[in-house]
Amino acid sequence: NAGVTQTPKFQVLKTGQSMTLQCAQDMNHEYMSWYRQDPGMGLRLIHYSVGAGITDQGEVPNGYNVSRSTTEDFPLRLLSAAPSQTSVYFCASSYSTISASGEKLFFGSGTQLSVL
Amino acid sequence: GQQVMQIPQYQHVQEGEDFTTYCNSSTTLSNIQWYKQRPGGHPVFLIQLVKSGEVKKQKRLTFQFGEAKKNSSLHITATQTTDVGTYFCAGPERDDKIIFGKGTRLHILP
Numbered sequence: 001n002a003g004v005t006q007t008p009k010f011q012v013l014k015t016g017q018s019m020t021l022q023c024a025q026d027m028n029h030e031y032m033s034w035y036r037q038d039p040g041m042g043l044r045l046i047h048y049s050v051g052a053g054i055t056d057q058g059e060v061p062n063g064y065n066v067s068r069s070t071t072e073d074f075p076l077r078l079l080s081a082a083p084s085q086t087s088v089y090f091c092a093s094s095y096s097t098i099s100a101s102g103e104k105l106f107f108g109s110g111t112q113l114s115v116l
Numbered sequence: 117g118q119q120v121m122q123i124p125q126y127q128h129v130q131e132g133e134d135f136t137t138y139c140n141s142s143t144t145l146s147n148i149q150w151y152k153q154r155p156g157g158h159p160v161f162l163i164q165l166v167k168s169g170e171v172k173k174q175k176r177l178t179f180q181f182g183e184a185k186k187n188s189s190l191h192i193t194a195t196q197t198t199d200v201g202t203y204f205c206a207g208p209e210r211d212d213k214i215i216f217g218k219g220t221r222l223h224i225l226p
Contacts, residue, residue, distance in 0.1 A: 031212065040125065042204065042218035043159065050212050058213060090158060097212040104149065104161040105206075105214060 001026050006091050006108035013081040013115045021076040021111050023091030031094045031103070032074040036060065036087040037110075043090065049074055050097050081115045088112050120207050122217030130225050135192040137220035139205035146208055148181055148188045153219070154201045162190075162203075197224050 007022045033048035045058030049068040065077040092105040119142040147166045151159040165181035172179045178191045202219040
């Protein structure tokens with residue numbers, strides 16, 4: 001199993017450009033999420049999905065879109081990139097929604113995005 | 117919404133000294149998780165605590181969940197260079213949102 005795979009690992013965009021960060025998992029996980037990590041800010045939740053066809057907003061959703069057409073894939077779209085979106089992006093998944101049942105998040109290796 | 121606060125933000129210790137990071141939530145948590153992120157890496161799950169007052173140990177790491185289920189701590193005994201990284205606590209806001217603290221970055225001085 002590859003686990004959680006993110007592509008690309010690095011990306012440089014110009015302000016106003018659009019792009020899609022890819023995330024795929026091969027563990028049959030129902031729950032997938034996107035976080036951004038900025039210095040001193042920890043991990044902030046952008047969007048998440050509890051299953052195919054279902055998405056919801058996290059703490060910092062503005063400027064990002066997601067879709068979940070399959071269980072395996074959860075792409076993150078930047079429609080018009082801004083310098084404030086310069087960050088490291090992590091995709092994470094778990095078998096089911098987080099509850100008292102002991103589900104843990106598996107993270108991808110991250111995408112480092114710079115918007116000039 | 118729920119806030120998860122973590123202190124300190126940074127900690128420098130001499131190798132062999134102990135280290136503790138604290139996590140506090142504005143609301144009662146059903147459970148709390150701890151993750152470790154090595155420099156340049158991605159967060160990796162360490163442990164989950166569920167019960168009030170729960171204490172769990174993993175070798176030199178001791179995790180505690182407060183009686184009110186609003187705070188938690190991670191204590192490392194006799195730190196080693198392999199302990200370098202950022203330690204995050206995370207708690208669920210409802211069942212399907214995991215909110216992370218800002219993390220504590222641990223530096224080990226040789």
